[in-house]
Amino acid sequence: MIREGGCLCGAVRFTTEGEPVNVRICHCRRCQKAMGAPFFARALFDPKAVAIQGEVASYSSSDTLDRVFCPACGTRLFSRRTNGTAIGIALAAFDDRNAFVPTEHIWVSEKPAWVTVQDGLPQYPEGPT
Numbered sequence: 764m765i766r767e768g769g770c771l772c773g774a775v776r777f778t779t780e781g782e783p784v785n786v787r788i789c790h791c792r793r794c795q796k797a798m799g800a801p802f803f804a805r806a807l808f809d810p811k812a813v814a815i816q817g818e819v820a821s822y823s824s825s826d827t828l829d830r831v832f833c834p835a836c837g838t839r840l841f842s843r844r845t846n847g848t849a850i851g852i853a854l855a856a857f858d859d860r861n862a863f864v865p866t867e868h869i870w871v872s873e874k875p876a877w878v879t880v881q882d883g884l885p886q887y888p889e890g891p892t
């Protein structure tokens with residue numbers, strides 16, 4: 764199945780093929796800062812299953828992860844492993860906001876106290892084991 768998405772201004776569009784490796788909500792501090800949001804809900808894909816059209820910009824948020832955004836409108840779209848093995852795509856950036864449903868919460872030890880997670884999904888203090 765092909766799914767489409769893009770940034771707010773439309774300069775960057777992307778398609779994904781097939782199913783993601785996993786769909787998680789990350790509550791870590793880096794994701795909070797990088798997304799300017801209380802958490803980062805993303806679908807993780809094999810980069811080979813993702814096609815990106817339009818110019819993107821990126822920076823390193825750690826040794827292992829680049830953050831990728833639209834330089835025209837600033838929409839934060841992807842978290843890309845620097846070793847090329849995976850790319851996380853913001854669930855909010857898909858044209859269908861319900862394209863994927865998260866299955867677990869990670870790094871909940873770093874979430875703001877006012878974020879309450881009551882959806883019954885597994886929660887991990889840090890990364891999943």
Ligand SMILES: [Zn+2]
Nearest residue numbers: 770772833836
């Ligand atoms: Zn844009």
